[in-house]
Amino acid sequence: xxxxxxxxxxxxxxxxxxxxxxxLPIAAADTPRSTTFDLPPPAPDGFxxxxxxxxxxEFSGTTLDERKWLPKxxxxxxxxxxxYDPSNVSVKDGMLHLxxxxxxxxxxxxxxxxxxxWVQSACVSSRDRIASYGYYAAxxxxxxxxxxxxxxxxxxxxxxxxxxQFGLSAKNPEExxxxxxxxxxxxxxxxxxxxxPQRWQMPTSSGDAFHVYGVWWKDxxxxxxxxxxxKVAEITTGGPFKEPQYLFFDTExxxxxxxxxxxxxxxxxxxxxxVDWVRAWKLVKKGNAGEKNRATR
Numbered sequence: 269x270x271x272x273x274x275x276x277x278x279x280x281x282x283x284x285x286x287x288x289x290x291x292l293p294i295a296a297a298d299t300p301r302s303t304t305f306d307l308p309p310p311a312p313d314g315f316x317x318x319x320x321x322x323x324x325x326e327f328s329g330t331t332l333d334e335r336k337w338l339p340k341x342x343x344x345x346x347x348x349x350x351x352y353d354p355s356n357v358s359v360k361d362g363m364l365h366l367x368x369x370x371x372x373x374x375x376x377x378x379x380x381x382x383x384x385x386w387v388q389s390a391c392v393s394s395r396d397r398i399a400s401y402g403y404y405a406a407x408x409x410x411x412x413x414x415x416x417x418x419x420x421x422x423x424x425x426x427x428x429x430x431x432x433q434f435g436l437s438a439k440n441p442e443e444x445x446x447x448x449x450x451x452x453x454x455x456x457x458x459x460x461x462x463x464x465p466q467r468w469q470m471p472t473s474s475g476d477a478f479h480v481y482g483v484w485w486k487d488x489x490x491x492x493x494x495x496x497x498x499k500v501a502e503i504t505t506g507g508p509f510k511e512p513q514y515l516f517f518d519t520e521x522x523x524x525x526x527x528x529x530x531x532x533x534x535x536x537x538x539x540x541x542x543v544d545w546v547r548a549w550k551l552v553k554k555g556n557a558g559e560k561n562r563a564t565r
Contacts (some may be wrong), residue, residue: 305480305497308403308549315551320402323394323515323548327364332357338393347520349378349527350387350415357390364543366390366519368415370533382523387533389415390541391518397423399513402551405482405494406517407544410435410444412475413532416520417541419481421513426505427452428491428513430483435475435538438526444473447481449493453506462506468495478544485509517543 308317322336332339339357346352356367369388378384399421410417412435421428429450434443447468454461470479482494488508493501519541521527533539 305482306405306407306545306547307497308405308482309484309494309499311551314554316554317403317549318552320548320550322396323399323404324546325364326362326545327359327543328362329359332359332364332392334395336395338395339391341391341393341516341518342514346389346391346518347522348383349381349385349523350389350519350521351385352391352518353388354390356388357392362544364392364517366392366411366417366517366541366543367536368411368413368519368528368533368539368541370530372530375530381527387415387521387528389519389521391516394515397512397514399485399515399548400550401485401487403482403484403549404430404515404547405480406430406546407478407480408433408517409478409542409544410474411519411541412436412538413535414438414521414526414528416518416522417474418516418518418520419543419546420516420518421483421485422516423509423511423513425453425455426507426509426511426513427454428483428485428509430493431474431481432522433474434525435473436532440525443525444475445470447474447479447493447495447500449501449503451491451503451505451509453509455507464503464506466493466501466503468493468500470495475538478542515546515548517541517546 311317339354340352358365367390370386372386375381378386406419410433414436416432418432419430432448437443447470449466451464452461480496484492488510489505491503492499
């Protein structure tokens with residue numbers, strides 16, 4: 269990501285403490301569509317995972333739960349030539365939809381298609397900046413146009429990009445098969461940003477199948493990334509990640525990857541990023557389930 273200023277409808281039916289990796293926190297009446305990769309890694313000895321309902325959602329209703337989420341970025345309009353449009357965010361068919369659209373029929377009147385706004389994109393943000401050490405996962409499918417489909421976190425000086433996926437990149441088509449990850453540390457601004465980019469070859473394209481993308485934010489210097497329950501990267505951050513962060517889903521134009529076509533933006537079969545569910549857990553000492561004493565390791 270570049271410059272980004274910092275920033276339920278019901279509790280999940282399986283809200284509970286996961287006492288072991290073999291204990292499924294799932295209620296029979298509302299079994300999630302994916303049960304293979306929807307659990308966090310085993311907790312360290314003496315600790316258990318506890319769900320964080322404020323950052324978890326099955327998106328099973330018909331509207332965005334605005335007690336948890338905003339259909340926009342709190343204080344950023346988006347990356348040119350795209351701009352976030354809250355009307356491009358919806359919840360239906362048991363999923364969160366983030367569409368990309370345009371009101372144009374031709375680019376003939378756009379002086380600079382890489383800088384002048386002509387694309388309407390989408391962003392969903394957690395209402396509060398409360399994400400901290402813990403495990404987070406989302407089951408997602410990228411759009412199949414030349415725009416990002418991203419799951420990420422950001423505070424005032426830190427950022428964790430779990431994925432910035434491309435279902436289609438005009439300039440780097442091989443990236444549709446890659447899990448693209450990063451962290452950023454920028455206390456003195458983006459000119460001195462310390463980034464830690466990582467990539468991992470996926471078995472199927474990000475736009476052709478759902479993938480479960482996860483991150484274990486272990487401590488102020490350690491971030492582990494997961495794909496379908498498998499750890500695929502260990503990242504040492506460029507500085508101390510101590511501050512709480514917002515959780516985001518969004519879609520943007522990265523001009524260095526190419527521009528989306530007007531045809532693709534008008535194609536509802538390709539222009540939408542889908543999020544099946546998002547789940548968050550924190551570590552607590554065994555015997556202290558439900559208490560506020562978050563453990564960092």
